[in-house]
Amino acid sequence: MNKLPVTLIVNGREYKLTVDANERLLDTLRLQLRLTGTKEGCGVGECGACSVILDGQLVNSCMVLTAQCDGARVETVEGLGTATKLHPLQQAFIDYNAVQCGFCTPGMLMAAKALLDKNPDPSEAEIRQGLSGVLCRCTGYKQIADAVKAAAREEK
């Protein structure tokens, strides 16, 4: 296998890595960096559980080769908040019961963060569109949309 040197800046920290040519960003995050907050759901870009923010853009990390990301900045759910100091989105997800099984939550949080980074005061329709690439099979989407709206108010 052709090994490639890749530098990634993940949640503000620089990593010098060696990756396979066919290695997905998702696998680099989970297996090399042990950042297992990012989940693999479908593996084919349908469910959005693996969503991360790559150079400011929301992407499915299962559909990006790490080799394509040399020098890129990656934000994952681990970079949002800490157990003692939650990000306003994380607190709002708790307050609005926007979590049930939790598997889609990292993807939902990153989709919400990408949305609020670009549009701090989104309408209901814009929130729904911003979250539309992530599937939730248990909570229902209303609580999640409400949580994002509340977090947007909080951050204002």
Added chain:
Amino acid sequence: MTTYFAPSTLSEAVAYIHENQTAKIIAGGTDLLVKRYEELDSMTGFMDISHLAELKNIKTGEEVQIGAMVTHGEIAGHPWLLQHVPLLCQGAAAVGGPQIRNRGTLGGNLANASPAADLAPPLIVLGAVAELAGPQHQVPLEEFFSGPGKTIMQPNQIITGVKFTKPAANQGWAYLKLGKRKAMAIATASVAVLVAVEDGQLTDLRICLGSVAPVPSRAKKTEELLRGQRLDSLELAAAQAQLQAEISPIDDIRGSAEYRRQAAGPLFRRALLQAIKNAGVEPDA
């Protein structure tokens, strides 16, 4: 051994793919990494063209040129295109979800050659020409697709962009997509319509449908039937029947052939009326 190569210029890319025709060209990866999910471990190699700056331009004006590495998100949100070619922006906005639109590219959408490709019907009614490199070639997009997943491109060719003439002021447009849900759905049927209206007459029109034939296809007999008709006496029922007669849908996971044929009629009718309205005329029908 899987290899990875990221050329820094188009000529480097052309030279590389000429020597390494089994390498898969990757950009956003949103189709390739789905199709090849099971084969990721046995791929020969990738050539990553997503960083080629010369394929990322949008040239505006009377002649519009869009580079192959422009993403769906960039098209959907481009201020000039939104004002002058909203039809294309609507096609781009219909692709997948935000994650897919941030990665997927115009070139990828066309090269992947899905009969359901959301950019193809709008671009075909706009009369777009696909531009290929190494051997250089220009081909009307209408003639670019040769079957599901197949194009007329040679293994050593790369799609570098599309160009088309900016629609005139008397032209109206619509793109409608029928899918299971708004986000992340692949079209069960889709239709783009571009009309030209003068003095209450439909002087010209182009209709292109997706997902109802092996390739995105013009409905030329329906166009012919409607061309020249007065807006106050459009033969809509006849046009709809003609359209349903000239498409060739198949049964698949997203819908049956019969359903597609049924649904394509009203979908087209709605698109046509919307297009006429967008040309600044209130249709009677």
